[in-house]
Amino acid sequence: MPRQPRRRSYDQHCAAARALDLVGDRWTLLVVRELLAGPRRYTDLHADLPGVSTDMLAGRLKDMEGAELVTRRRLPPPASASVYELTPRGRDLLPVLRALAAWGASDLGEPRPTDAVRAHWYAIPLLGPLAERGAGIVQVTLDEGEFHVRIGEDGSLSYGDGVYGAGTGEEPDARLRTDAATCRALAGGETTLAEAIESGRAVLDTTVRAAGVR
Structure with a gap:
């Protein structure tokens, strides 16, 4: 029998309340954000969730395993670590995160002095614009820093081992160079990717490989 989540329930017969029973705790959706990049070790998760304590992260991961949002598996030799990864139900939270990011984009503004920043946190607002340009790895x-986004043949956001990932990843089909301010403008609907490219705020190189994003 799977472990039951330790979260308290709102005890309301409402779909929204049930969803918040599972993902409404602090840090849970940000763990999902990180695992949408693919399987991650505990130490990697902790490094990319600045501000979370080790006890809090361990507790959230245990809760998420109990809710069948996350699974843990041991890497084969010679690796000696375990990784966490989203279940299909956990991956189904991508539209929730995209909607939250779109809703919160107008409040993002410039980073505050106390704000941590990771390049791959800008992946979510770029998923839609990049998906419109076709399949492949961008x-x-x-x-x-750098990150990569994977777009499926049907325009879906479930290509390869994760939706996006930090760093260079696999050989890309295209390369996009831009800045955080442009990412924020894209997230807030102030510009489109085509407009950003035309104005020089973004540069898209589609000559990397013969297939993919055009």
């Missing part, structure tokens, strides 16, 4: 370079 390498994105910002001053803050």
Whole structure:
């Protein structure tokens, strides 16, 4: 029998309340955000969730396993680590995160002095614009770092081992260079990717490989 989540329930016969029973705790959806990049070790999750305590992260992961949002598996030799990864039900939270990101985009603004920044956190607002350009792997370079986005043949966001990932990843089909301000403008609907490219705020190189994003 799977472990039952330790969260308290709202005890309301309402779909929204049931959903919040499972994912409404602090840090849970941000763990999902990180695992949408594919399987991650505990230490990697902790590094990319600045501000979370080790006890809190361990508790959230245990709750998420109990709710069947996350599974843990041991990597084969010679690796000696375990990784966490989303279940299909956990991956179904991608539209929720995209909607939350779109809703919160107008409040994002410039980073505050206390804000941590990771380049791959800008992947979510770019998923829609990049999906419109076709299938493939797009390498994105910002001053803050690099990440890659995977787009399926049908325009879906479930291509390869994860929706997006930090770093260079696999050989890309295209490369996009832009900046965080442009990502925020895209997230807030202030510009489109085509407009950003036309104005020089973004540069898209589609000559990397013969297939993919055009």
